[in-house]
Amino acid sequence: MWVLAMTQRLEGKPVAEALDAGSRAAIASAPAGVGPPSLVSVHRGIDSPFRFYLKRQAKAAAQVGVRFRDEPLSPSGGPRDLLERMRILDADASVHAVLLEHPLPAPFDFYQAVGELRPEKDVDGVGPANLGRLVAQRPAHVPAVALAALAIAQHYRLPLEGERVAVLGRSETVGLPLALLLAGKSMGIHATVTILHSRTRDLRAALSESRTIFSCVGQPGLLNRSTVPEGANVVDVGVSSVPDPSRPGVQISVGDADPKALDGWAASLTPVPGGVGPVTAAQLMTSTVLAWQRLTRPEDSG
Numbered sequence: 001m002w003v004l005a006m007t008q009r010l011e012g013k014p015v016a017e018a019l020d021a022g023s024r025a026a027i028a029s030a031p032a033g034v035g036p037p038s039l040v041s042v043h044r045g046i047d048s049p050f051r052f053y054l055k056r057q058a059k060a061a062a063q064v065g066v067r068f069r070d071e072p073l074s075p076s077g078g079p080r081d082l083l084e085r086m087r088i089l090d091a092d093a094s095v096h097a098v099l100l101e102h103p104l105p106a107p108f109d110f111y112q113a114v115g116e117l118r119p120e121k122d123v124d125g126v127g128p129a130n131l132g133r134l135v136a137q138r139p140a141h142v143p144a145v146a147l148a149a150l151a152i153a154q155h156y157r158l159p160l161e162g163e164r165v166a167v168l169g170r171s172e173t174v175g176l177p178l179a180l181l182l183a184g185k186s187m188g189i190h191a192t193v194t195i196l197h198s199r200t201r202d203l204r205a206a207l208s209e210s211r212t213i214f215s216c217v218g219q220p221g222l223l224n225r226s227t228v229p230e231g232a233n234v235v236d237v238g239v240s241s242v243p244d245p246s247r248p249g250v251q252i253s254v255g256d257a258d259p260k261a262l263d264g265w266a267a268s269l270t271p272v273p274g275g276v277g278p279v280t281a282a283q284l285m286t287s288t289v290l291a292w293q294r295l296t297r298p299e300d301s302g
Contacts, residue, residue, distance in 0.1 A: 008156075008268035010235065011274045012148075015155045016282035023282075030296075037292035038067040039123065039284075040089055042082075043101040057099075060281035069081040079108050086116035096292040097123035099284070102173070109286045110162050120294045123287050125174055134177055137184045141287055148279035149214050149235050150187070152270060158233045159211045165191040166207050168223075168256070169216030174237060178214055203227045215256040223257040225265050233268045236275050240276040 125141035169175030255272030
């Protein structure tokens, strides 16, 4: 059987660097008297599994000149406290973008809380107004992970325009927004998109005509030679923690794709870690700069 001599690694670093350069340039061009962009990340506290992403966000913000702070929720606080926190941040003119950790445990209502923000400050594009604009093909803020996956595909010139593309996963924060961007007119891609999920029967057959596959499932080993068509491109958005076989007691991050199985089979593959992750952090800063521009210089934001 003929196989590819080498599978291209779609590294996220050069994509993130290009996004960061654009953010720094935009901040540097601010008129006199306009302060830098400000991003606030609201989360469940120091014991939250979100702490890794907080560190990544803080580092990404420092690299481009975005003011960043994280605001932990009080362990004794309830849903009303969260709603009040979001209202305060929405009214604070010094804050341009707000990110709320999700999912939140019961009885917190994530979407009700995000709904307290004006669309311009909903930097991850998960509120009803921003999701509605995306469906209407007039996107403003879009979830950073979805934009990051698309940015990688475009940077490496993967076949998208008019092509058959598959998106594995249908969450409102990754899979569905990504599918809408790929299929819609706003990005000029016009792909023919197949959305797959946990109830899709015969994954191999469903993927058989896809030239590019975006996987956002969080199921290690889902994509291998038995499911991915030969020569396809894979953008792996899924992240899971599994035991390191060589180091007992140590957890490592893996994606939905099996890189060993796909080596020499897939045309290209994003590594996990090192693929979509760093681009997501950079994309969040790009979106923060956009929020800042819309709130401080609306005439320049389009």
